[in-house]
Amino acid sequence: MAEPDKKFEGEQVEVTADTPLIESVSEDVSAEVGDFIQQAAQQNEAAADALPDVKNKPGPYISFEHVYKSFGEFVVLEDVSFFVYPGETLCILGRSGVGKSVSLQMLLGFLKPDKGMIKVAGENICGFKERELQEIRRKVTMVFQNGALFDSITVGENVAFPMRERGEMAEDQILQVVKGLLEMVGVAGMESLLPSDLSTGMKRSIAIARALASQPEAVLYDEPTTMVDPLMAHLLGDLIERLKQQLHLTSIVVTHDMRLAKKLADRVVFLSAGKAIFFGTMGEMEQSQDPILQEFLALDELVTPV
Ligand SMILES: Nc1ncnc2c1ncn2[C@@H]1O[C@H](COP(=O)(O)OP(=O)(O)OP(=O)(O)O)[C@@H](O)[C@H]1O
Numbered sequence: 001m002a003e004p005d006k007k008f009e010g011e012q013v014e015v016t017a018d019t020p021l022i023e024s025v026s027e028d029v030s031a032e033v034g035d036f037i038q039q040a041a042q043q044n045e046a047a048a049d050a051l052p053d054v055k056n057k058p059g060p061y062i063s064f065e066h067v068y069k070s071f072g073e074f075v076v077l078e079d080v081s082f083f084v085y086p087g088e089t090l091c092i093l094g095r096s097g098v099g100k101s102v103s104l105q106m107l108l109g110f111l112k113p114d115k116g117m118i119k120v121a122g123e124n125i126c127g128f129k130e131r132e133l134q135e136i137r138r139k140v141t142m143v144f145q146n147g148a149l150f151d152s153i154t155v156g157e158n159v160a161f162p163m164r165e166r167g168e169m170a171e172d173q174i175l176q177v178v179k180g181l182l183e184m185v186g187v188a189g190m191e192s193l194l195p196s197d198l199s200t201g202m203k204r205s206i207a208i209a210r211a212l213a214s215q216p217e218a219v220l221y222d223e224p225t226t227m228v229d230p231l232m233a234h235l236l237g238d239l240i241e242r243l244k245q246q247l248h249l250t251s252i253v254v255t256h257d258m259r260l261a262k263k264l265a266d267r268v269v270f271l272s273a274g275k276a277i278f279f280g281t282m283g284e285m286e287q288s289q290d291p292i293l294q295e296f297l298a299l300d301e302l303v304t305p306v
């Protein structure tokens with residue numbers, strides 16, 4: 001006897017970091033969503049190929065080069081440098097108030113550095129005008145802690161928003177992709193709910209679906225696993241990993257969650273008192289004798305025993 005189709009029995013397909021995204025999507029929309037995913041992956045590979053080479057190798061997708069930022073007398077960043085290669089994940093670590101969110105805002109041009117250079121998609125964005133910045137914000141989207149969904153419209157309309165705004169797809173295609181994206185991020189069937197009906201974890205998942213709807217080249221996640229239960233945190237971590245692997249997305253993840261950083265990071269940058277005191281792989285960070293890093297790692301073991 002043929003195996004019953006799990007998707008039609010309402011049963012959850014077990015998801016791991018390797019599960020193809022399309023496996024979470026029901027059959028009636030899988031052709032449309034499959035095309036959408038493939039288009040995004042191809043676009044991101046092409047974007048990586050288009051970056052200027054550095055020493056005969058593709059250069060970073062995003063880089064901070066000797067960046068300084070103060071608010072009045074208050075110094076937030078002082079000579080901070082780091083980068084992320086296309087298709088890789090960088091985790092930004094550090095205690096509260098060190099400038100992690102400020103760094104993300106500078107990347108999108110909402111704040112300007114006082115000195116130094118910020119490059120996105122191979123271009124120095126520091127002198128960019130609003131119109132050029134809008135183009136950068138189309139390529140690089142941000143998933144905010146609270147989701148930053150539009151409160152007065154439904155979940156479905158939130159996710160459809162970037163596709164409707166672009167105006168390249170027919171309405172029935174949009175509805176199919178919305179359905180599939182919600183299934184992919186683990187919140188199937190919530191199209192008609194309002195953001196106020198949702199938990200923090202659900203809002204964040206829907207914010208990821210909305211980010212994907214704009215087919216970005218890079219996604220910035222600000223604290224994706226805070227204020228959600230450990231299972232949801234695990235699922236969100238797996239989702240970020242699958243998006244990186246299967247859509248070739250470049251990702252920056254701001255987090256205090258060392259487990260998440262260990263799972264996702266190709267590289268980490270650790271900010272402390274205005275400086276990037278460490279930039280390298282997680283393995284290198286674990287080997288570091290720097291007392292501040294040691295303290296952060298030890299504290300994490302106390303909070304989240306493995
Ligand atoms: N627009 C602003 N004007 C003035 N000060 C600001 C502004 N934005 C941020 N700051 C200050 O810059 C510092 C860094 O803020 P930021 O939000 O980047 O911290 P963070 O590392 O993201 O912390 P957390 O982990 O708590 O989110 C803080 O002291 C904050 O008060």
Ligand SMILES: [Mg+2]
Pocket residue numbers: 100101102222
């Ligand atoms: Mg922050």
